[in-house]
Amino acid sequence: MKPDAINWTPPPKDANRPPAEVRRILRLFRPYRGRLALVGLLVGASSLVSVASPFLLREILDTAIPQGRTGLLSLLALGMILTAVMNSVFGVLQTLISTTVGQRVMHDLRTAVYAQLQRMPLAFFTRTRTGEVQSRIANDIGGMQATVTSTATSLVSNLTAVIATVVAMLALDWRLTLVSLLLLPVFVWISRRVGRERKKITTRRQKQMAAMAATVTESLSVSGILLGRTMGRADSLTKGFAEESEKLVDLEVRSSMAGRWRMSTIGIVMAAMPAVIYWAAGLALQSGGPAVSIGTLVAFVSLQQGLFRPAVSLLSTGVDMQTSLALFQRIFEYLDLDVDITEPENPVRLETIRGEIRFEDVDFSYDEKSGPTLSGIDVTVPAGGSLAVVGPTGSGKSTLSHLVPRLYDVTGGRVTLDGVDVRDLDFDTLARAVGVVSQETYLFHASVADNLRFAKPDATDAEIEAAARAAQIHDHIASLPDGYDTLVGERGYRFSGGEKQRLAIARTILRDPPVLVLDEATSALDTRTEFAVQEAIDALSEGRTTITIAHRLSTVRDADQIVVLDGGRTAERGSHEELLRRDGRYAALVRRDTQLAPATS
Template sequence: MPRDEIAWTPPPVEPGQPRQVRRILKLFHPYRGRLAVVGLLVGAASLVSVATPFMLKEVLDTAIPQGRTGLLSLLALGMILSAVLTSVFGVLQTLISTTVGQRVMHDLRTAVYDRLQRMSLAFFTRTRTGEVQSRIANDIGGMQATVTSTATSLVSNLTSVIATIVAMVALDWRLTVVSLLLLPLFVWISRRVGNERKKITTQRQKQMAVMAATVTESLSVGGILLGRTMGRTDSLTRSFADESEGLVDLEVRSNMAGRWRMAVISIVMAAMPAVIYWTAGLALQFGGPAVSIGTLVAFVSLQQGLFRPTVSLLSTGVQIQTSLALFQRIFEYLDLPIDITEPERPVHLDQVKGEVRFEGVEFRYDDKSTPILDGIDITVPAGGSLAVVGATGAGKSTLSYLVPRLYDVTGGRVTLDGVDVRDLDFDTLARAVGVVSQETYLFHASVADNLRFAKPDATDEELHTAAKAAQIHDHIASLPDGYDTLVGERGHRFSGGEKQRLAIARTILRDPPVLILDEATSALDTRTERAVQEAIDALSANRTTLTIAHRLSTIRGADQIVVLDSGRTVERGTHEELLECEGRYAALVRRDAQLEPTR
């Protein structure tokens, strides 16, 4: 994708099932060796199972009538051995095929997760978290039967059907023709059922995604607090019940789709032995060639053996068509265009001084939207500090997100030590730029684990040093479990100021030469803000700092202050210089003074 475009377009739609099936088959390509073994086991099992009716024919036509006890014993032993070998081959093929299927599911889950990890921030601002979770959990989970057993079942049943038909022809071709007359009708019915279930499955998975999103949002800590305080608990329950009711209907329709038609097939197949006996009797009645009792029993045994794999084969075809809907939803995510990619020949910087420049920067979400940023030219020398202020929606946060490439510019460029950030490798950017935002995210893990997310190999001493610098060590040490204390979902066990100081300690541990503070104290009360600001001052020392300011009292010492309005730079200078100008900045300072609480 060109650098001056970041607009998201829907993923390409597959033109038809054949291409999608080929794509599914490619998922199994890395495991073709194991699948070849499964094929050999399936072939061996089919040959062994087909041999049993022929041994039964010899028992009835030769061994028993002629009183050949030795032959009878060998045939009986052969039939027992055939059953044992068939079972052993079946267990082995199930083990291998299940292992291959689970590996394919692992590959799919990992591929989707990796794809989503590389998506730009814009994707997640327009996609519900529950929808993403549903694709990984429900859609891929729904494929389990298909990828673990369907492929083997298809090969096994197809091999059994072919081997059985060949054996039936060898016994009596006329009876075989009678047995197979209705097979084309059965195939047509199964395809109709498969198409019907595929449509219903697509609707069902969408409904499950909606439910997953509702659960994720309404049963989080924030969702529970909002629902309780707004008195919406009952209405949320009713809304969820309505969504669940819709899923019930889709599940019933999915399970019942074509059930009567498939039942008719089962009835007809079960009645076929009677047709075979009737046909053999008519042939004898009208002077046709006689069929021996052994041949007739062996043929019916084969015909009954044909019943199970044929019905299973038709059901497998239905299942495959149904699973295509799930694969399509997964492929939609795998086909999402990645807006922010690492260059083919990325630049790696071993040492980053920290000079940041915005050169003619323009940013817009798509070609039709108005620019969020337009013509921004700013230079922040290494170790210097820049503060960006302005009204809500002026583009302050967007400007800061361009440095770590959470977004890419649509015009101009952003450089780090003279190198366009789009030309740097991701490792250099991750090491060079640290972000502390207003909304601190903490995992549901221990304090130590949350801090070590920045530096997995950090020692306990390093954790303590970072926490002390962030002025949170004493509080952590006072907890019953100290650094092993679980922070709760999104850090709910800690106050806003404590979470901010944990985030600062985490960034100190990362030790980036460039620091971005995105309204890091705007949601805090005055007393907590002072404590957090002291931690921020310690963090900012000797680093290039870009501060998105809400309270202007925190940025008076900045080397340079830039005022944004509608994405454009309208003022710049130091705190004193801008006050003398009596412009936008001076007005913002007066507003802050009026809002400042009386001490």
């Protein structure tokens, strides 16, 4: 299931309350309400200062100049200059605070989404393209930057400015004010329609950006480049990317132009309003109505022109907020995902871990449709003992190993560590207790030392070197020009498969877990490399409870007990010698390995 296909249904709306998404967005700003209150004060002060300037202008034109009062003229002119200075200072402070708050909100959102994804079960990532996950964090949250850093402040600022300006206009002349506001309801209706249209386009645009991000992540990784070139598909991949990019171009243009003509019409009408005011004032004067002084008329037009900018900006802000709701909904979809594997309310913490593992009547299914993957598994691995799990492909071997570190939770029965259900343990205890070395070795694009320190951040250089020696990889690292400072490259492509496995083993040795899970750790290696890696594994397994998932049986002969799985059930159990004497499924697997050995050596 892709993240865009998540069955997310918003709660029913209450007609007397704002939409749930809006209330949720407002809650994001709650930790910063003190700073926002300061922004509100600055906005209010700025609006009051702004509307004072036309009144000063009216006094200049109607009193100071006609009456030749030079002192009053100088004072009024100085007042107009001061209002401009104060407006600039208020604007800078307002921008600083609102941008800081907005960036903090974006930081909170990014962190919340990342933390939520860290808690998601392994199954989520097997169903979801990595590029789509990255797109939610980068593109969707990045697309909300304007909303959370400036739109909210712009909304308050422009709304306050509009209200203050309308009040000032009414104070000057209520009749001219009515003429000016006659078309306002039509403008609001137009902006709401444009907002809904852009919201739909934005949703499609973000999905397309997620698809492109996934394509880039997959095809431009080291593995993707190797596959594309060796298959001769570089040109077709480029063509496919160009087609996806072409779709995005169309959506970007449509998003930018949606309602542009309608919004331009509003601008034309607003710009023509001064002419209408002069015309209305002239008609009133000719019809014998109350005369409007030149100062009042000029001040009113000045206020109206001042109303134009915040009014149009307010309508545009409404459109932007409706558009941003699409981005917020996509982020909230991730934040609302159910976390299947959670820490219990009162977790058990084990200070001393012996390492006994029990599978007690364990059942597991990935989902109801696929049926059971494991059924009725009963196995006990004593502390310090070793268990090997073998069987044909698809028998449930790896799934069984994933239940110990709680990468998945059982659907029936339980898995215990030292008698405690692993679902009752705190995550820290489980992480300290169980180390996993799998066939898919993952190394970060960082130095060798940093990759090893991922297991133990405070490890000393001596501890890192000792772990590398135990894993039989120190000599190779030391022979490199930069030694432990060598960058391993993306996914460790500067190292061979056997070298990467030994680095993974060294990393696990450094962590020193009492329980070790080896999930087909040598199955992808040739026989010669497998022998070298197996020596490192033997050193790692010494004194630990070890569960080995194996496809090749040469690595499990010395296990204390061997379990053969078939169809998710225990088909056989015993030591290597006991199972050979039974001449059952295990013996058949051994014969198969013996026949294949010459071909793999």
